[in-house]
Amino acid sequence: MTLDEAKKVLGLSPSEDPAGHVEEFTAARERIAEMVRNASNETIEHRYQYSLLEFDKALAVVREEIERKRREKLAQIMILVPGAVAGHQKVSFKKPEVLEEKEEPKAEPGKTGISQGSKAEEADSKTGELEEILLPEDKPSELPPPPPTKPAGELGKPATAPVSDDDDEDPEVEKKGRGRRMAGYALIILLLGGLGVGWVYTRMEAERKQRNLERVMLLEEVGAQMVEARRWDEATQAYSEIADLDPGSQLAENGIRSIEVGMAEEQRQFVGYWTGESLAALEAGRIDEAEAAAKKVLKKYPEEMEAAELLSKIEAEKLVKIRQEWEGKIRASIESGTWSEAESALESFSSELPEDPLIQELGDLIAEKKEQERKDHARARELAEAARLRDQGKYDPLALEWMREAVALAPHDAEMKALYEKLASYSRTLRIPEDFKSLADALGEARDRDRIVLAEGSFEAGVVVNSAVQLEGVGEGKTILKMAAQEGPVLTFGPGSKGATVTGVVLQHEGFDAGTSRYPVALVRGSEMEFSDCEFLEASGHGMAVVDGGHAIAQRCVFRTNGWDGAAASGAGSRMTIHECESTGNFGHGYEIWDGASAVLSDSKGSRNSRNGVLADSAAEGIEIRGGEFFGNREYGIVLNAGASGKVANNSCYANMMGGVVVRFAAISMVVEGNRIEKNSGPGLILEQGLRAEIYDGNSSRLNSGEELMSGVRFDE
Structure with missing residues (x-):
């Protein structure tokens, strides 16, 4: 900082002498220091401290200038003073004749840069004579000895010392005075050196504090920006450096706290979002x-x-x-x-x-089914041989039925298919579309025992069958009979169709009717007939419905994705016999027996239905459910609400959501034994209040999420 800059900071004009303002500077500095001490917060304190440091810098420059002027005047005095006198003496000098005599004005108190303790008057560099200098008693002079002088024109010769007013002074006294003066000079030098070191230290300390203050202000801004940007490592570094520069700083503490709060909030947001995404994807x-x-x-x-x-x-x-x-x-x-x-x-x-453990189960199933296939093929050969021996070259319904079963047991055996075609040819064969364009046209001409053969493709149906015809498709889902859902069943079998058979066709509704009276795709009303190797798909109501005392036999059939149950029998005298069938993905039950109907379900499956695998809710005789698998249903595997007599045995109920098997008190007459109830999400075997648990000990219930046996349950609560 230059002198002019320092004067500007202190409020002086460039030409104004600062020597007379020392007391004002001191008072002004004290006021700034008081503002620092009384600052209302740390930020304001830092700003006042910065102003104080600037003031101190300027004041140091001004003081240095005052000291410089003082040293110049002392040097002038030393040139004029030939020696020093101990004690307070009056020393007079004669001014050179070449100089004009001028009286030196005395400095006003407080307006000089020389210490008052010296009690000496300033000498002007242009003044030719120093009138008087008073030196303190018993104190070494602060003035160094003057350099030796030589008269002009006598170079190399000893100069004549100035004549003192007291010519007869003792030489010994002069020697002692000179020693005191030298000691005083040394003391002055030491004092000035100490003051200089102190001043330098103070100035360096002030500059260090100023640098720290500026660094703290920069770090505070950087830290805040890093917190805003969620760059936590850099923010932590900034506030940690503030803490090192200013230990105990509230600013550093607040910054670290803001980092902790920000990191916690970031963690909550991140965890909440991604765990929510994970859970939604899982569901x-x-x-x-x-x-x-x-x-x-x-x-x-x-x-x-x-x-x-x-x-x-x-x-x-x-x-x-x-x-x-x-x-x-x-x-x-x-x-x-x-x-x-x-x-x-x-x-x-x-x-x-x-x-x-499913590996062993599936391995056993493969072995079992392979053995079953071997047995089925052997049985097919027996039936085919019996039909061949019975063949008399004319229509024989028993021989034809044997061959129909033989072909179902061994569908890929070409020899058996050929024998079946031979025996079937003894009856009249009506072919669609070769002989008739539609099923309705063929049925209009058909008589009992006629064979109606449908080729591969899709055909409109919606017909009523009232004759004992044999309706045959290609099988393997290649022959489809369809009907609009709101118009009625695809096939309806009336009382006159006793003995009718349907083989190898798909019965399917088009569209969906959400009304309260939904049609099944196959309705058996008061008739006795048989389905084999058929599929009942996407009905608005049941896949197959048996009513009005009818009796339907279904072998190797599939009931899938129907609006109500896969297969249902209702009404007194109605019966259905289900063998080796599967009912899956229906919006009601897989199989339902209710309102006085009866049924026999053997070796069949009910899986992934929206309600139960099987619901038996009929006070009828002879209800049987044996050898079946009922799994993955949203309610229970088997529910026995009622039953006058019957048997539920050797079934597997597993992986159902609400439980395995439910037995109500109204089904007390039914025998329930030998069933495996495993790995259901609810209880295994559930018995209504009044049923004795020991009666059902013959069942295996294990690995269920709920109780293995829950007895005394009240369903009316």
Whole structure:
């Protein structure tokens, strides 16, 4: 800082002498210092401190200038003073004649840069004579000895010392005075050196504080910006440096707290968003997405327990999904009889989940079905041989029925198909579309025992069958009979159709009727007839309905995605016999027996229905459910609400959502034994109040999520 800059800071004009303002400077500095001490907060204190440092810098420059002038005047005095006198003496000098005599004005108190303790008057550099100097008693002179002088023109010769007013002074006294003067000079030098070091230290300390203040202000701004940008490491570095520069700083403490709050808020937002995404994906069945979202949380915040628990659920669900996929693939191969595919899939399943108990179950099933296929083929050969021996070259309904069963048992045996065609040819065969354009046209000409053969393709139906005809399709889902859902059933069998058969066709509704009176795709009303190898799909009501004392036999049929039950029998005297069928994905029950009807279900399946696998709610005799599998239903596997007599035995009920088997008191007369009830999400066996638990000991209930046996239940509460 220059002198002019310092004067500007102190409020002086460039030409104004600062020596007379020392007391004002001191008072002004004290006022600034008081403002620093009384600042209302740390920020204002820092700003006042900065002003004080600037003031001190300027004041130091001015004081240095005053000191410089003082040293110049002392140097002038030393030139004029030939020696020093101990004590207070009056020293007079004669001024050179070449100089004009001038009286030196005395400095006013407080207007000089020389210490008052010296008691000496300032000498002007242009003044030719110093009138008087008073030196303190018993104190060494502050003036250094004058340099030796030589008269002009006598270079190299000793100069004549100035003549003192006291010519007879003792030399010994002069020697002692000179020693005191030298000691005084040394003391002055030491004092001035100490003052200089102190001044330098003060100035360096002030500059250090100013630099720290400026650095703190910069770091505060950087820290705030880093917090805003959520760059926590850089923000922490900034506030940590503030704490190092200013220990105990409230600014650093507030900054660190803002980082902690910001990081906590960021964590809550991140965890909340991604755990929500993971849970939504899990509920939607998108397992891979759910797993990725949960792992994203744990990668950033490994201690998050909610995400860890969710990931555990995802892993469990992932295993369930893998298990279901392999099970579905293996079971499909088993149903189609492609044993090599089934065994290969089972081997892959075993590699992926080697400890899963389902592996053994599916392995046993493959072996069982292969053995069953062998037995079925052997049975088909027996039936075919009996039909061949009975063949008399004319229509024989018994021989034809044997061959129909033989073909169903061995559908890929070409020899049996040929024999069936031979025996069927003894009756009249009506072909669609070769002989008739529609099924209605063919039925109009058909008589009992006529054979109506439909080619591959889709045909409009909505017809009533009242004759004992044999209706045949190509099979394997290739012949489809359809009807608009709101117009009626695809096929209706009246009382005159006793003995009718339907083989190898698909019965399907077009569209959906949401009304209260929904039609089935197949209605058996007061007739006795048989379906084999048929599919009942997407009916607005039931897939197959048996009413008015009718009796329908269904073998190797599929009832799928129907609006109510897959197959249902209702009304006194109505019966259905279900063998080796599957009812799946229906919006009601898989199979329902109610309102006085009866049924026999053997070796059949009811799976993934919106309600129960089987509901028996009829006070009828002879209800039987045996050898079936009922799994994955949203309510129970089997529910026995009522039954006058009958037997429920050797069935498997597993993986149903609400439980395995329910027995109400009204079904007390039915025998329930030998059933395996496993891995349901609710209780295994549920008995209504009044039923004795020991009667049902013959059933196996294990690995269910609820109680294995829940007795004394009151369903009316």
